[in-house]
Amino acid sequence: MATSSSPLTTTHSSFLSSAPCSLTTMAALPRRRRPGARYPRIQAIDFDQNTIVAITVGVASVAAGIGIPIFYENQIDNSAKRDNTQPCFPCSGSGAQVCRFCTGAGTVTVVIGSGESEVSKCVNCDGIGSLTCTTCQGSGIQPRYLDRREFKDDDD
DSSP states (O other): OOOTTOTTTEEOOSSSOSSOEEHHHHHHSOOOOOTTOOSSOOOOOOOOHHHHHHHHHHHHHHHHHHHHHHHHHHHHHHHHHSOOOOBOTTTTTSSEEEOTTTTTSSEEEEEEETTEEEEEEOTTTTTSSEEEOTTTTTSOBOOOTGGGOOOOOTTO
16 A cells, blocks of 8 residues: 655755655745746756867957957067177178179179180179178177068058
């Protein structure tokens, strides 16, 4: 014979009173609504691992997209304030590099065949024997890394 206090019809909860309460008694209790509460109410948002990774990547991308240009602008401003007297490494501070084709002679010797040779003016350096240093643009001072970058608008 079934009793009314079987485990299927009795609920024990530490939130309620310490005495067991039957399901029929709980169903008869009035439900209280908070004023201004709208139902259904979202109690918790369930995030899976892919959602958390996507949100993290999005936040990091926005932070990098804002932070990196600000960092470079600050570095450019700071480098403009400092004096730079370091001599250029490729040209040793002279502002000119030796021509690679004529090795500084200003002329190029071409062996034609049958032992004949022809000497002509170097077309690369126009017979001068040196070229303007491409690193320092002839100033003789080593540019800082950010100083060498030219931000040009190529859309014109």
